[in-house]
Amino acid sequence: MSTAHKNLSVYKTNGLKDMSSKRIAVVTAEWNEEVTFALRDGAIETLLKNGVKEENIISATVPGSYELSYGSQVFAQRDDIDAVIAIGCVIQGETKHNDYINNAVAQGLTDVSLKYNKPVVFGVLTPNTYQQALDRAGGKHGNKGDEAGITALKMLSISDF
Numbered sequence: 001m002s003t004a005h006k007n008l009s010v011y012k013t014n015g016l017k018d019m020s021s022k023r024i025a026v027v028t029a030e031w032n033e034e035v036t037f038a039l040r041d042g043a044i045e046t047l048l049k050n051g052v053k054e055e056n057i058i059s060a061t062v063p064g065s066y067e068l069s070y071g072s073q074v075f076a077q078r079d080d081i082d083a084v085i086a087i088g089c090v091i092q093g094e095t096k097h098n099d100y101i102n103n104a105v106a107q108g109l110t111d112v113s114l115k116y117n118k119p120v121v122f123g124v125l126t127p128n129t130y131q132q133a134l135d136r137a138g139g140k141h142g143n144k145g146d147e148a149g150i151t152a153l154k155m156l157s158i159s160d161f
């Protein structure tokens with residue numbers, strides 16, 4: 001189902017465990033910051049709404065989405081971090097650069113998650129246009145950051161991570 005037929009900010013919370021002790025890092029790319037900071041804010045708001053304490057949310061930035069893999073690893077390797085949310089927006093340009101970034105960050109985040117055995121959420125938009133990005137950062141399709149936030153909590157609820 002494409003995002004056009006699903007609001008990214010509508011989610012179910014049944015089955016969520018107590019999140020009051022969970023510590024979550026949110027790593028945000030600065031490229032397209034009007035979009036990524038809106039995604040970040042949506043993710044953090046969703047964490048707070050669902051029981052994560054403000055003092056247990058660690059927020060950091062990296063220059064671009066390509067750096068999200070390393071930026072996420074910096075936190076994933078820490079014993080006091082239970083999950084990482086990676087936030088970015090890679091907009092298609094004239095060349096294939098966006099494809100290389102998207103592929104690298106998708107694989108990189110997966111590698112970090114499996115290496116450190118904890119959720120690392122792919123909260124990266126890969127739109128064709130800036131408008132598509134805005135539509136998914138609090139626009140008509142909701143906020144991808146909300147989806148990333150609840151995804152982290154659902155992953156922490158499926159077993160005793």
Ligand SMILES: Nc1c(NC[C@H](O)[C@H](O)[C@H](O)CO)[nH]c(=O)[nH]c1=O
Nearest residue numbers: 029031063064065066088089090091
């Ligand atoms: N064009 C976009 C980039 N490009 C920058 C890369 O992510 C990276 O920082 C650079 O290649 C140096 O390693 N990043 C985005 O997040 N979004 C873009 O649209």
Ligand SMILES: CC(=O)[C@@H](O)COP(=O)(O)O
Nearest residue numbers: 091093094095096097098
């Ligand atoms: C995804 C990007 O890095 C993008 O801004 C590059 O644009 P272009 O492919 O036109 O150089």
